[in-house]
Amino acid sequence: MRCHPDGCQELKSEVRCKKKRPMNLEQAREFDTQDPLGAFREKFHHSEEDIIYLDGNSLGRLPLKSKSIVEELVNAQWGDQLIRSWNTDWLEINERIGGKIAKLIGAKANEVILTDSTSLNLFKLAYGSLKAQGSERNRIVSDELNFPSDLYILQGLKEMFHDQHELILAKSDDGMTIPESKISELLDSKTALLTLSYVCFKTSYMYDMEELTRQAHDVGAHVVWDLSHAVGAVPVSLNDCNVDMAVGCTYKYLNGGPGSLAFLYVREDLQDKLTNPIWGWFADARPFEFDLNFKAASGIKRFQTTTTPILSAAAVEPGVDMMLEAGMENVRQKSLKLTESLIELFDSHLAPLGFSLGSPRNPDKRGSHISIRHPEGYRISQAMINPKEGRPVIIPDFRDPDFIRLGITPLYTSYEDVFKAVERIAEIVASEEYTQHSVSREAVT
Numbered sequence: 001m002r003c004h005p006d007g008c009q010e011l012k013s014e015v016r017c018k019k020k021r022p023m024n025l026e027q028a029r030e031f032d033t034q035d036p037l038g039a040f041r042e043k044f045h046h047s048e049e050d051i052i053y054l055d056g057n058s059l060g061r062l063p064l065k066s067k068s069i070v071e072e073l074v075n076a077q078w079g080d081q082l083i084r085s086w087n088t089d090w091l092e093i094n095e096r097i098g099g100k101i102a103k104l105i106g107a108k109a110n111e112v113i114l115t116d117s118t119s120l121n122l123f124k125l126a127y128g129s130l131k132a133q134g135s136e137r138n139r140i141v142s143d144e145l146n147f148p149s150d151l152y153i154l155q156g157l158k159e160m161f162h163d164q165h166e167l168i169l170a171k172s173d174d175g176m177t178i179p180e181s182k183i184s185e186l187l188d189s190k191t192a193l194l195t196l197s198y199v200c201f202k203t204s205y206m207y208d209m210e211e212l213t214r215q216a217h218d219v220g221a222h223v224v225w226d227l228s229h230a231v232g233a234v235p236v237s238l239n240d241c242n243v244d245m246a247v248g249c250t251y252k253y254l255n256g257g258p259g260s261l262a263f264l265y266v267r268e269d270l271q272d273k274l275t276n277p278i279w280g281w282f283a284d285a286r287p288f289e290f291d292l293n294f295k296a297a298s299g300i301k302r303f304q305t306t307t308t309p310i311l312s313a314a315a316v317e318p319g320v321d322m323m324l325e326a327g328m329e330n331v332r333q334k335s336l337k338l339t340e341s342l343i344e345l346f347d348s349h350l351a352p353l354g355f356s357l358g359s360p361r362n363p364d365k366r367g368s369h370i371s372i373r374h375p376e377g378y379r380i381s382q383a384m385i386n387p388k389e390g391r392p393v394i395i396p397d398f399r400d401p402d403f404i405r406l407g408i409t410p411l412y413t414s415y416e417d418v419f420k421a422v423e424r425i426a427e428i429v430a431s432e433e434y435t436q437h438s439v440s441r442e443a444v445t
């Protein structure tokens with residue numbers, strides 16, 4: 001049987017035809033009408049300007065509820081109640097919101113705390129791990145697809161521990177994926193720590209968390225997973241995978257606001273065995289006794305360190321609540337349908353224009369963003385953001401050398417967004433509109 005590239009005119013049943021006809025605008029609108037998560041879109045702030053926002057994997061949209069929560073906090077708590085608010089609302093905020101995030105990542109409430117930034121949390125947990133593992137274990141394993149900040153933290157730790165450790169990075173043959181076997185072969189009885197991003201920031205490649213955690217444990221190593229591109233994007237089951245430690249970001253898929261506090265997870269039985277390298281008073285067992293000598297709190301509190309920026313912390317909660325209300329399985333289902341539609345449109349509209357796909361085709365091996373690659377990727381992304389008259393603004397982001405990342409955030413990305421974005425990218429390239437933009441980079445791409 002023959003399959004037409006633009007659909008299956010000769011076949012009644014789609015099932016029999018491998019090459020599915022990609023979604024058209026009418027179908028996209030129909031999918032949006034039937035979308036069980038469709039109502040969430042209106043719970044976010046939308047500007048007057050007609051924009052298609054595909055960068056929720058870098059900075060999530062503003063939940064309307066966050067505006068009212070911050071306003072109420074400023075007026076009633078900071079304004080009226082002043083310092084009394086520490087006892088009524090503020091002191092427990094890290095553990096309270098951490099407990100909610102725990103439900104999104106398959107952990108117990110007392111295993112997660114909202115605190116500091118992702119990089120700092122990785123620093124604290126990796127330090128705790130290296131110290132607990134002792135000098136006999138001198139190998140740290142990660143990969144070259146990891147977020148550079150994570151690798152910088154490991155390099156800094158290596159120096160702090162007087163260069164006793166070797167940092168070994170698994171290599172990617174295709175610049176997009178790394179088979180689990182290439183990680184396993186680096187794990188040995190000298191390995192103290194394996195740390196990886198569960199979903200890779202550039203390509204969306206997703207590891208088998210359970211398998212790699214088990215293999216690390218088989219050689220006696222700890223594991224820290226960075227969930228920054230995973231939390232709110234894909235279901236995560238830390239307890240089921242017996243994960244030791246994890247960190248993650250809240251300003252991406254959780255819509256917590258620019259620079260919002262991150263979270264960290266430490267499995268219950270491990271908490272009191274790890275040392276936080278920064279002995280601040282909020283990591284102390286009794287901070288308000290003002291004893292002159294530090295005594296670490298037991299439990300997850302010991303990883304907090306210092307006073308929390310309360311305005312930032314409070315703004316995280318509405319996004320987390322919405323994600324819980326939507327349910328991670330539903331979010332994942334919609335994400336898969338959107339990314340599948342996007343890839344089908346990619347094949348029909350963009351591949352013929354010189355694009356290659358920068359994310360895995362296998363849905364089980366990718367998160368919720370799709371990268372597309374083109375030698376003119378940067379200028380194409382600039383034309384999307386600064387369009388000619390009459391065309392919508394489309395906001396993706398760009399990662400060197402040639403990755404345009406399209407963030408699919410099921411709570412507010414519509415099928416129509418996806419269709420229109422692909423149609424517009426094709427227009428920018430086919431008409432060479434991108435040539436009117438400069439190759440010089442903005443500070444934040």
Ligand SMILES: *Cc1c(COP(=O)(O)O)cnc(C)c1O
Pocket residue numbers: 117118119120147149150197201226228229249262
């Ligand atoms: C976004 C991201 C971070 C963020 O680090 P900050 O400490 O918030 O600056 C860290 N790791 C990964 C994998 C990320 O994607």
